[in-house]
Amino acid sequence: MAKTDVEPMIHEDALPGEEGKLDPKPDWQPRYAGSARLKDKVAIITGADSGIGRAVAALYAREGADIAIFYLCEHEDAENTKKIVEAEGRRAILVPGDLGNPDFAPKAVQKVIDTFGRLDIVVNNAGEQHPDEDIRDITDDQLRRTFQSNIFSMFYLVQAARPHLNKGAAIINCTSVTMYKGSEKLLDYSATKGAITAFTRSLSANLVGDGIRVNAVAPGPIWTPLNPFGGKPAKEIPDFGKDTPMGRPGQPNEVAPAFLFLACEDASYMTGQVLHPNGGIIVNG
Template structure:
């Protein structure tokens, strides 16, 4: 059993010593190291023999969710863009938990790739019970005028179109009791001008979640979303100016960024039978900043 801790001092607070990274960033060189639950998350069989597909599962929130799902008894397929080393570490953690792990490289902007991810999950596991649309693209700009059409399009195709592609492919194959979980953000509710394109996609994800939930429940599938605040992942030093990285999360009530493991229990709840009466909801995990 974990000892009770003061959440303000539970994890490192700014200033962070992290140096800039090339996009999409690597977990292996994060400073301080991110906690995905490697030594702290304890499973209790909440997802025994479930089969899950998680996008962006190589690092950050995706890795923490993959690890938690595996320790709860699920087999997991993760998709990732290019970070082979990070993806293989996630695979190792899943297999160390005694579950089957599959890692598939590719760009979820492509509808055919999204269809192949669902087909691969069905082929590997025989079924698909949980879809986590988590992968995201963001870039930071001092002015809206600096956002190119190509970047705006990439942000929407990665964050919104891929969710549409994957949900459309997966829903007809999911059994009653299945769960779709999308990752939105506090940016959907308190958008920063420097993240205009990303924030707009996260608002779309929240809206999509509530709308799809009304249809998906007709076949017994629940649809929810998690809205994180600042979370310490490779996306931060690979997309934000160095001065923002060093102070990342200091504006939360806890005075620090979240660690990925602090988000994963919410995904477990939403995927599990304990969450059977929860659908069409957005769960905030923002360190105290409001999402209403």
């Protein structure tokens, strides 16, 4: 790693967290039969071991895609996602590693090409968050690490993937409702999500001439390992998502269809856009 990089903060808290230990379990199962909208496509999905990433992997597989499961260190969860993809009749490979390390992406993408021979979709979903009451509590290591994981990783992965993306390819980035309405206890995280939205819009303009679409999804509060395993104060978990107009957190399989729509030909006239599965929060953007 570059000397300015910071190791993942998996010893400071429980992140990234194990989906198998969550109670209740998140709903990742696709809600409808597939219609071959991604037939024989190949997708990289980061953070696909659990949460939104797992739900996207399951839905993409049902729609006919082979999946490269990029994840940090939750090997059991990743193996379960692989089994889910294979149960849909598609191929999957596990690609563990730190996306915040600039040396990881080129090797990881090459593994995908060596295995599947092509790359059609990149889903930049992985991320981390660390709550702080006071901006003075955000350490330099935490600040650097959050930006490495949440936005630097997207640059690294797109740079590595770009030579293999042809006309018709799609890139979908995961931003957040916090980019639009802010979050008083997630200052560094929200800042990275603002950067992701700007990156999405700028990259879409950069690649539109090559026929590559770039869009984003901005989820609201979704029941995944991210918050219960250190991404939110424990005392706030019982009320997680209750402040949305729908009065509850969303499930990963309520977000995955947004990622599917943006990946397939249904969204052929959309680039530089953001979809908002957030329980009814009006963000005007």
